[in-house]
Amino acid sequence: MMKFVSVILLLSAALAGCSSPGKPGAAPSQTQDVNRQVRVQQTAPQKKEITDKQAVAQRLEQIAATVPNVESANCVVFGNTAIVGINVPHDLDRAKVGTVKLSVAEALKKDPYGVDAFVTADMDLGQRLHKIRDQMQSGRGLNGMAEEMAAIIGRIIPQMPRDVDPIENPPAQAEPQLPNRSL
Template identity: 70%
Template sequence: MRMFVAIVLLLSLLSGCTQAPKNGASPSAADPNRQVKVNQTAPQKKEITDPRAVADRLEQIAVSIPNVESANCVVFGNTAVVGINVPPGMDRAKVGTIKLSVAEALKKDPYGVDALVTADMDLAGRLQNMRTQMRNGRAINGFAEEMAAIIGRIVPQMPRDVTPPQTNQPQAATPK
């Protein structure tokens, strides 16, 4: 009889070691070697072959959002940056909501899936300058000049990096 009780206890102990995980997941989900196949549902970004047409299209989508006064888009490579202008004095939270609305609208467009949206006035102005220079045939020069200006605003000036200008003028003698 003791042997029977010992065997029953041993079997119940061994069966208790194979319980489901405590977090409620099924035992098969805890298996790290198990592979799950998922269908891709996000829209795929299309290859940009005509940057000017894509820029015009994304600008029109952005302007169709309420409170967006104007938009400027610059396309380089397979990336688009859209700068939006909103009414002056608008609350920052409202600007953020408008920017999110523009991003959601662009997400529905195959060219706008990965577009970058900014409501910063300075960046939007620089994007407008870049767009104008690109349309005037100065794509590389205009892009390089504006990128240098943007980076110049981002890079901080450290006081220890400043060296006083060297002058070759002799010091004036002080009267004694």
């Protein structure tokens, strides 16, 4: 039995010495893959540039209005960002409103300009969007509208904890110490 075990050990040592040349300790597949480079193309399309803002806003409003339970839609395009506010019946419960909002987002996803749009079903934001759209159509200044759009986007986009910089507190002033008097 001892002879049999020693013969197997010698054969395995001999076979281990006959392996393919490469780096010591590296598997053959690793040495072959070292010289290959993997190239990956970006699969997500870039955001489409919006040139005619009013036409894009009307188009996105029409798409959103075709979804069931959407009474009306207001869209504002500022720069290369579109925000679509939808108005739903007042008697819908919260879960159904979320479903309608998701349906609008799915409908807008098929449009090259709507794929990156923000969708909101908040009544207050919808009213603000309606006012901004009316102001833009009447030719009012961009300064106030830019601030209003920033406030709207700030309400839609959640605050991420990793984006918050810690606020450094100024060092507390040391209280003056009274001399230690012993009696």
